[in-house]
Amino acid sequence: MTPSDRTIGSATGPLRGAVVVPGDKSLSHRAVLFAALAEGRSHITGVLDSADVRSTLSAVAALGAGIAVRDSGSGGLDVYVDGWGDRGPTSPTAPIDCGNSGTTARLLMGVLAGWDVEATLVGDESLSKRPMARVTDPLSHMGARFESRGGGMLPVTVRGGGLRPMAFVSDIASAQVKSAVLLAGLRACGRTVVSEPMTSRDHTERLLPAFGVEVGTDEAACSAWVDGPCVPIACDVDVPGDPSSAAFLVAAGLLVPRSTVVVRYVCLNPTRTGAFEVLRRMGAKVSMSTEQVMAGEPVGTVTAEHGGALRATVVSAEEVPSLVDEVPILAVVATAARGTTRFEGVSELRVKESDRLAAVAAGLRSLGADARSGPDWLEVDGPARLTGGRLDSLGDHRLAMSWAVAALVALAPVAIARFDAVDVSYPDFMRDVSSLMRP
Secondary structure, X not given: XXXXXXXXXXXXXXXXXXXXXXXXXXXXXXXXXXXXXXXXXXXXXXXXXXXXXXHHHHHHHHOOOEEEEEEOOOOEEEEEEEOOHHHOOOOOOOXXXXXXXXXXXXXXXXXXXOOOOEEEEEOOOOHHHOOOHHHXXXXXXXXXXXXXXXXXXXXXXXXXXXXXXXXXXXXXXXXXXXXXXXXXXXXXXXXEEEEOOOOOOOHHHHHHHHHOOXXXXXXXXXXXXXXXXXXXXXXXXXXXXXXXXXXXXXXXXXXXXXXEEEEEEEEOOOOOOXXXXXXXXXXXXXXXXXXXXXXXXXXXXXXXXXXXXOEOOEEOOOOHHHOHHHXXXXXXXXXXXXXXXXXXXXXXXXXXXXXXXHHHHHHHHHOOOEEEEOOOEEEEEEOOOOOOEXXXXXXXXXXXXXXXXXXXXXXXXXXXXXXXXXXXXOOOHHHHHHHHEOO
16 A cells, blocks of 8 residues: 555445535636636635645636635635736746646647747656647647647647637537637637537536636537637636535435435536436435526536435436536446446546546446446446445546445455555545545
């Protein structure tokens, strides 16, 4: 065992109580980036304190934004950002380290594409294996220049300026690709349009108007657009809880007998709640209630109760954009459902922090379940009694938390290598699980 490993045993009692999960990771990244682009000072509360978001904070500081960070005392960060506005960013004196954050790298490319600066983006071993051409290709057509390692991988050097607007038709539903092109469009003279085969998460479209940027959308055409040039105006943003983080606590509540778990102050954006809808279709006792709207985002409470007879389902490719980060934990829940649960159109999971399709199938088999994966699909048979064992997170936070939830209902402890990967999105995950555990 190393300090980054952790062994988790089965739950000693039901999980009961209420939790507020950390701030939404996608919104935290965007709020910081948009504030850096803006004219004036923005105050962002509830920012996720994680390795990924820290990468974005360091990146915009290196590019000339004024950053002041304070611990709010409630697990999140209060961040003050003095944006560069129409002055633009400054060329950094050293490469910008994006760590493990694909959102930081890809959205920064869109931010930098429209300015006469040069910056080199680097990342850790995992991020350096993830595809960047899906962003650099459309941005190159707009006039930005890029140099990258073979296959469009990091390190990537960006030289921006002189952008042309474009109508870009993406062959994948990716919020990172869409956001990068729209952010570049803020510096182009005219209308920049992004169309997708399915609507990906729409936080950029919802949050930019809070910064004074008009965003057009056509739901039927799965498209969004901005008119440039446009300089965002500073504003204050309160970041709600992350529904992807909430999904792990919800799953634990569904699997551990006699549990009732309530997660409050969660972002309930419809492009992010697909996992909860799938769980309800499987017979799980999951409810959602919207209580307020903040910066265009519905916010409310999710409640999960053990006791529903779970049945297998088919998750279609059309549903995947709204639950792509939750596939690993949904697969764990599927081990308790009767029948074969199948996830279709999930090839994107092969280029996440790990090859999640292969890792989930192998991990579940190691725990005694029957699971299989193909190029763009995953199948899990249930019900299965999970055994203990040793698994590796592969440095992937979603896998680390999925294996931890599986351990709560396994017959023997599960040792998870590199469990500290949870720091990417939910550093206090096990503390919150422990706070719910009753004798």
